[in-house]
Amino acid sequence: MAELVNLTINGQAIQAEKGALLIEVARQNGMEIPAFCYYEGLTLQAACRMCLVEVEKTPKLQVGCTLPVADGMVVHTESETVRAARKGTLEFLLTNHPLDCPVCDKGGECELQDMVFRYGAGESRFTERKVHVDEQQWSPVVFFDAPRCILCYRCVRVCNEGMGVGALGVSNRGVISEIVPNHHDYLECDECGACIDICPVGALTSGSYRYQTRPWEMNHVGTICTHCGDGCRTTLGVRDDHIIRGNNRDHSGINGEFLCVKGRYAFDFVEHAERLQSPMVRNPHGEFEPTSWSKAFTAIAEAFTAAHARGGKFGVIGSNHTTNEENYFLQKFAREGFGTKNIDHHRTGDLATFFDALSGRNDALATAGDLYTAKAVLVVGADLAQQHPFLSYQARANVRHHNAHIYAVTTGPVREDNQAVASIRVPAGGELDGVESLRDKLKAEGDLVIVFGDSIQGDGVRKLVAFGDSLGIPVKYVCLVDYSNSRGAFDMGLIPRDGGMSVQQMLAAKDLDVLWVVGANPLKNAALASSNAFVIVQDLFMTETAKHAHIVLPAASAYEKNGTVTNVCGEVQKLKQAVKVMGTKTDLEIMGSIAKEMKLNLGIWLPDKVFAEIRKNVHGYDVPLPVVDTGGAAPTMPLNGRVAALPGVVQSAGDTLFTSGSMSRYSKILNAVIESPGALYGGKGR
Amino acid sequence: MTFSPKLEEKFAKMLQAYPEGRKRSAVVPMLIYAQDEVGAVTPELIDEVARRCEVPPLQVDEVVGYYSMLHRKPMGKYHVQVCTNISCLLVGGMELYEHASKKLGIGHKQVTSDGQFSLEEVECMGACSWAPAVEINYDFYHHITPEKLDQLIDGLRKAH
Ligand code: SF4
Ligand code: SF4
Ligand code: SF4
Ligand code: FES
Ligand code: FES
Numbered sequence: 001m002a003e004l005v006n007l008t009i010n011g012q013a014i015q016a017e018k019g020a021l022l023i024e025v026a027r028q029n030g031m032e033i034p035a036f037c038y039y040e041g042l043t044l045q046a047a048c049r050m051c052l053v054e055v056e057k058t059p060k061l062q063v064g065c066t067l068p069v070a071d072g073m074v075v076h077t078e079s080e081t082v083r084a085a086r087k088g089t090l091e092f093l094l095t096n097h098p099l100d101c102p103v104c105d106k107g108g109e110c111e112l113q114d115m116v117f118r119y120g121a122g123e124s125r126f127t128e129r130k131v132h133v134d135e136q137q138w139s140p141v142v143f144f145d146a147p148r149c150i151l152c153y154r155c156v157r158v159c160n161e162g163m164g165v166g167a168l169g170v171s172n173r174g175v176i177s178e179i180v181p182n183h184h185d186y187l188e189c190d191e192c193g194a195c196i197d198i199c200p201v202g203a204l205t206s207g208s209y210r211y212q213t214r215p216w217e218m219n220h221v222g223t224i225c226t227h228c229g230d231g232c233r234t235t236l237g238v239r240d241d242h243i244i245r246g247n248n249r250d251h252s253g254i255n256g257e258f259l260c261v262k263g264r265y266a267f268d269f270v271e272h273a274e275r276l277q278s279p280m281v282r283n284p285h286g287e288f289e290p291t292s293w294s295k296a297f298t299a300i301a302e303a304f305t306a307a308h309a310r311g312g313k314f315g316v317i318g319s320n321h322t323t324n325e326e327n328y329f330l331q332k333f334a335r336e337g338f339g340t341k342n343i344d345h346h347r348t349g350d351l352a353t354f355f356d357a358l359s360g361r362n363d364a365l366a367t368a369g370d371l372y373t374a375k376a377v378l379v380v381g382a383d384l385a386q387q388h389p390f391l392s393y394q395a396r397a398n399v400r401h402h403n404a405h406i407y408a409v410t411t412g413p414v415r416e417d418n419q420a421v422a423s424i425r426v427p428a429g430g431e432l433d434g435v436e437s438l439r440d441k442l443k444a445e446g447d448l449v450i451v452f453g454d455s456i457q458g459d460g461v462r463k464l465v466a467f468g469d470s471l472g473i474p475v476k477y478v479c480l481v482d483y484s485n486s487r488g489a490f491d492m493g494l495i496p497r498d499g500g501m502s503v504q505q506m507l508a509a510k511d512l513d514v515l516w517v518v519g520a521n522p523l524k525n526a527a528l529a530s531s532n533a534f535v536i537v538q539d540l541f542m543t544e545t546a547k548h549a550h551i552v553l554p555a556a557s558a559y560e561k562n563g564t565v566t567n568v569c570g571e572v573q574k575l576k577q578a579v580k581v582m583g584t585k586t587d588l589e590i591m592g593s594i595a596k597e598m599k600l601n602l603g604i605w606l607p608d609k610v611f612a613e614i615r616k617n618v619h620g621y622d623v624p625l626p627v628v629d630t631g632g633a634a635p636t637m638p639l640n641g642r643v644a645a646l647p648g649v650v651q652s653a654g655d656t657l658f659t660s661g662s663m664s665r666y667s668k669i670l671n672a673v674i675e676s677p678g679a680l681y682g683g684k685g686r
Numbered sequence: 687m688t689f690s691p692k693l694e695e696k697f698a699k700m701l702q703a704y705p706e707g708r709k710r711s712a713v714v715p716m717l718i719y720a721q722d723e724v725g726a727v728t729p730e731l732i733d734e735v736a737r738r739c740e741v742p743p744l745q746v747d748e749v750v751g752y753y754s755m756l757h758r759k760p761m762g763k764y765h766v767q768v769c770t771n772i773s774c775l776l777v778g779g780m781e782l783y784e785h786a787s788k789k790l791g792i793g794h795k796q797v798t799s800d801g802q803f804s805l806e807e808v809e810c811m812g813a814c815s816w817a818p819a820v821e822i823n824y825d826f827y828h829h830i831t832p833e834k835l836d837q838l839i840d841g842l843r844k845a846h
Contacts, residue, residue, distance in 0.1 A: 169744040171751035182744045 007073040022067040023051055026077060033077050034086065034115055036093075036200050037152040038065035041397070042161055045153050048093070050115065052085045053077045061085050083119060090121035096131045096175070097201075098147045106202030108215045112150060131175065138187040140672040141207045141265060142196060146178050149203035155179060155195035162258070164385070164396050164415055165189045179203070190389075190657060191261040191673045197247050198257070208265055208669060209245045213237070220249055221578040222631055224565055225263035226321060226484045226558035227660040230255070230368065230390035231567025233631065234263045236559060236578040243267045243559065243579055254368045254571065254633045260389035262660055262670065267559060269666040270581060274541055276554035277583030288552070293585070293593075296551055301597035303534050303550075304338070304514065312513030314340040315506035315533075318494035319519030319587075320348070320486035321663070323563030323575060325610035326587040327485070327492035328618070329602065330518055333591055335493075337600045338514075341500030345489040346520055348482035348652045350457035352495070356643040357465040358477070366449040366476035367569045367635050372398045374476070375446035376405040378438070380464070381431045382453030382480050383680040385415035386656045388568065391451065391478070392416070405445060409434035411455075412681025431455055432463055439471070447474040454480070454652040458645075481568050482653050483661065484558060488566035491618060491636065495646055502648025518587055519555060521545045521662050538587050543662050554584045557663075561586040563607040564628065571633035572623050654680055687734040693723055697738070709739045713749055717756055726760040754808065762797045762804030764842050766790070767821040770807050773814035778831070782818050783807050785832040789839060802843070 003018040009026055016025040023033045024040075036048040044066050051064040056074040061082065076082060093112065101107045116122060133146040153170065156179065160166040167182040167189035181187040196204040218237040225232045225246075233253025237245030246264045251257045279296035280288040307314065316334040318327055327345075334343040358364045371377055371394035384392040392415065398404035399419045408416040408423045409431055417423040422441060426434040431452075442448060448471065456464050461479070468475035481487055496502045503522050506512060512530035517537045523545040528535070537549040546552045558565070559578045563586075566572050585593075592605025603613060615622050623634035653661055656678030664670045688694065697716060704711040716735050721727050727750050736743040750756045768774075768783040783805075787793055790803050797804040813819035816828030820835065827838060 166742050166744065169748040171748060173752050180744070180747070182742070 005069055005071040005073075007069050007071070007075065009075045010077055016069050018070075019068045021065065022053065022062075022069050022073075022075065023064045025069050026064070026075075031077055033064045034118075035065055036111060036115075036150060037154065039154050039157070039198065041401070042154065042157040045157070048150065048152050049089045050086060050093075052082060052089070054079050054082050086115070087119045087121045090116050090119055091124055091126075093150045094121065094124055095126050095128070096147055097150070098130065098132075100145075100148060100202065103211065104148065104202035105205050105210050105212075106199075110202060111200035133178070136185065137207075138181045138185070139189075139191055139207070139674070140669060141191045141193055141261065142181075142187055143205045143207060143210060144179060144181075145203050145205065148201050149179055150201055151177055151179075152200060154198045154200065155204055158194045158198045159189065161400055162393065162397070163190055163192055163194055164392075164418060165192075168195060186674075188675060191265075191675060192259065192389075193247070193261065193264040194257070194259070197259075197264075206245070206265075208268065209237075212244045213239050218244065219578075221576050222250070222252065223559065223576045223578060224253075224484065224567075224573050225259070227262035227266060227663065228260075228388060228390075228655070229481050229483055229486055229568035230388050231484070231565065231569075231571060231573055231633065232259055232263045232390050233573070234259055236267060238578050241579050243270060252631055253573070254567075255390050255393075258390055258393050260657060261673070262389075262657070262664070262667075265669045266660070266664065266667040268668050269540070269663050270557055270559055270579065272541070272666040272668075274666065275581060275584075276539065276541060276546075276552060277581065278554060280549075280552040282550050291551075296553060297593050297597045300536055300551055300594055303536075304594070305598055307513045307534065308338055313509065313511055314338045314342055315501060315509070315512050315515045316340065316343040317503055317506065317515070317517045317520050317522055318343065318345040318489055320345055320481070320483035320489045321558060321661075322485060322489075322519045322587050323558070323561065323565055323607065324485065324488040324492055324572070324614055324621075325563045325607045326518070326591065327489050327494050328614050329588055329591050329605060329610055331493040332602055333595060333600070334516075337595065337598065337602060341496060341498050342506055343494055343500055344496045344503045344506070344648060345486075345494040346503065346522065346653075347490070347495075347646075347648065347650045348486050349454050349479045350461050350650045351479055351481065351487070351490045352643050352646045353458055353461040354465075354477070354479040355640075356645075357462045359641050359643065362637045363474075364476055365570050365635070365637070366451075366478045367571055368394055368567070368633075370449050370476055370569075371395050371451070371478075373402070374398065374404060374449040375402075376407065376442065376448045378407040378409070378435070378442065378448060378450045379414070379416055380409045380435055380450065380452040381411070381455035382451065383410065383412075383414045384451065386678060386680050387453070387482070387652070387654075388451075388480060389657060391568070395419075407438055407442070409438070410681060414681060428455065432460060432467070435464065435467060439467075443471050443473065445473055447476075449476050449478065451478040451480060454650055457650050478569055480652070482655060484567075485565040487568055487570055488564075488572075491566060491570075491621070492614070493618075496648065497644060497646065502646065504648050517545055517549075518591070523548055524662075538590055539662075540584075541662060541666055553590050555590065556581065556584045556586045560584065561588070561607075563588070564611055566636060567633070570636045572621065572628055572636055573633045574628050574631065656680060687730055689720060689723055693719060701738070710741045710745070711739075713739050713741065713746055714753070717746070717749065721756060727756050727758050754806075757795075760797070760801075761795075761806075763802050764822050764839075765804045765806065766839070767806045767808045767811070769809070769811050769813070769817070769819050769821075771810035773810070774818040777817050779818040782820070782830060782832060782835060786835060786839075789836065803839070 035051045037045040046066045052061040053064045054076040135145045156168045159168045171180045221236045232255035235249035278290040281291040377395045406420045424434040512533045515535045521543040535549045537546040538553045538555045595602045619640040620637040627634045658676040658678040736746045770779045820827045820830045
């Protein structure tokens with residue numbers, strides 16, 4: 001344990017670790033030292049002077065955010081002198097600050113407003129004209145209003161340190177200092193909006209949210225991002241059934257304040273004009289026309305029942321975006337209702353071999369948190385910053401805060417190179433050789449997390465796990481999968497086990513009688529061999545697959561439903577419905593209604609009830625309810641003996657920071673940023 | 687971008703002078719020496735220094751914005767810098783600056799049409815003991831009066 005010192009803050013005797021920052025020690029003991037530039041986790045700046053405190057026997061006020069505590073220190077954080085100094089600092093910060101509160105996005109959530117209110121610094125002795133600079137747009141996402149800026153440099157640091165992008169800087173000095181973007185008048189960056197979120201005032205504003213509402217007029221709905229597999233919590237700001245903001249407002253969940261451009265902005269697909277809002281059925285001329293839900297359900301139930309009665313061949317393709325409850329219900333429907341084993345989804349990582357290779361062990365799965373605490377992280381065959389922005393952020397933070405060692409074995413340049421102790425470039429397929437060449441270095445690490453992409457599959461996975469085992473240090477793994485619930489789709493059993501057909505086999509089967517596609521787009525780049533198959537599709541949009549359907553049912557997106565999803569690390573989290581889009585139903589309700597129409601008894605189709613069943617029946621999902629119910633992430637341990645190899649293809653879609661399958665096609669903001677669609681490995685492709 | 691062999695040699699030595707991984711320490715000296723040779727801190731120069739010091743161009747740009755001795759546009763052949771900070775101000779620095787401005791017909795950071803002279807109002811140069819002080823390029827002139835300044839400028843004009 002670190003050496004402790006004794007000090008007094010506001011008359012309270014306190015013990016703290018030697019060298020800890022006064023501002024943190026005070027906070028931990030329930031005393032707030034106000035701060036603008038100090039930000040936990042970022043480098044120290046000491047630029048704003050808001051944190052001044054009185055330390056006895058020191059002639060001048062001290063800067064609490066950079067002052068290490070020492071033995072015998074006597075500190076006053078709320079004395080008259082201190083309050084007067086804070087008031088003075090605020091008066092100074094307000095010299096050029098415009099009186100924008102009535103229209104500013106930050107009004108009501110503004111740290112400057114709160115401080116001025118607290119210290120009563122509303123009046124100014126400055127009579128000089130305020131320096132005015134016009135507002136600038138730096139990207140579709142980021143706007144800058146320089147006069148509001150209090151030069152705390154949080155944005156500069158979060159972009160540089162947190163994101164590893166470094167797109168913001170400061171030009172000039174003194175009263176004309178200004179935050180500038182990397183291309184003088186525009187930004188080329190991750191467009192993550194972290195700078196906007198971290199700005200204590202309303203200087204940086206968001207393209208989608210600015211001047212839309214006041215924060216107190218929204219409902220704040222905490223749910224899980226529906227794009228990649230990392231499972232970031234996001235708070236959707238909802239007003240009048242419209243989502244107008246995404247940010248992880250209370251910094252809860254596994255991701256704290258982190259969100260990438262998709263989590264923060266790409267909720268706009270929800271209101272895209274092309275959203276399906278009515279069931280569609282083909283008329284005798286082969287054209288789609290709207291129909292009612294009840295007619296659609298009856299038609300589907302009749303077709304399903306008839307096909308089942310004559311022993312027809314069913315194919316069921318599930319989604320890696322739908323909830324665990326929906327996936328569970330769908331596979332139950334297929335297995336019990338149709339008696340078919342032909343059920344699959346677009347598999348983006350070789351979880352089958354992975355779980356098999358780890359069978360019987362329950363300490364080998366890394367959580368997102370482990371990437372922040374491990375002594376070393378090895379990334380194999382993935383462009384982490386592009387494909388798994390949050391995992392990449394975790395590893396970066398681990399380097400900054402704990403001097404972790406990062407290793408990258410990839411086919412092209414990746415952001416991890418900037419911090420890696422060793423980056424190895426390999427030809428596609430040469431990943432394992434690259435890993436082998438790191439053996440001696442890795443052996444010397446205290447512990448390790450190995451993160452691998454779809455280039456490692458089949459035997460490759462076994463070899464990689466054997467390599468990890470041979471290092472003689474604790475090793476944990478993450479098998480990367482693409483979408484928000486790919487992992488859940490696998491765990492719930494949307495897989496062709498026990499001799500079922502894979503997606504590819506279903507599409508190729510000339511004698512397929514029924515193809516039921518729930519939230520997937522398998523016909524995007526493939527054809528359906530069976531010309532007689534009755535095709536039912538549930539989706540948000542008229543996708544390539546939906547265009548082949550006989551009946552299309554308009555489904556609700558993840559932001560419009562309750563349920564649970566499992567992230568890439570196997571952590572289960574709860575979705576919370578934010579809005580309702582007229583005319584849609586959740587996939588669970590659709591499936592339940594079809595089951596009812598068919599007079600099948602598959603149990604009650606309420607998310608909580610199905611989840612209770614999952615907790616009972618799916619190995620490793622017996623997670624503590626209080627964790628999940630309060631917005632936490634519960635790790636699952638699905639390892640349960642051998643898993644047989646599955647037929648079919650495992651392939652990542654290769655989505656970048658700015659894409660996420662068909663959903664991103666309908667997000668205006670993702671298409672509007674200049675970096676879109678982005679590329680893996682610095683444009684080198686895979 | 688390449689510089690004269692002499693400067694290249696200087697830069698090579700400079701980069702050796704800092705500990706491993708601290709090339710960024712060379713940003714300021716590199717900029718100032720390169721500015722003398724190139725005539726101004728051009729966008730190409732910023733990119734070049736960024737490349738050599740292994741920092742993003744934006745960070746070099748920040749430095750250029752911060753230090754008043756770095757100029758984005760070429761200054762005159764003779765860059766006249768008049769101090770108006772407190773010590774100089776007390777003994778006529780401001781009058782001196784205004785005099786220079788009138789005589790040269792240019793203002794702060796402006797260049798005469800023939801490109802010979804430029805003027806800059808600067809902060810304390812550490813020559814307070816000999817205030818008011820003027821610096822022309824890298825040479826200091828002490829206890830300057832308007833008359834002495836006239837002589838200096840006229841002398842330089844003639845030399846040219
Ligand atoms: S949006 Fe993100 S990447 Fe872009 S400047 Fe802001 S913090 Fe940096
Ligand atoms: S823009 Fe905001 S975060 Fe950036 S320096 Fe200004 S006040 Fe701070
Ligand atoms: S990292 Fe993934 S889960 Fe997190 S905000 Fe981005 S897309 Fe969403
Ligand atoms: S918080 Fe300490 S100087 Fe800004
Ligand atoms: S004040 Fe002019 S040199 Fe110091």
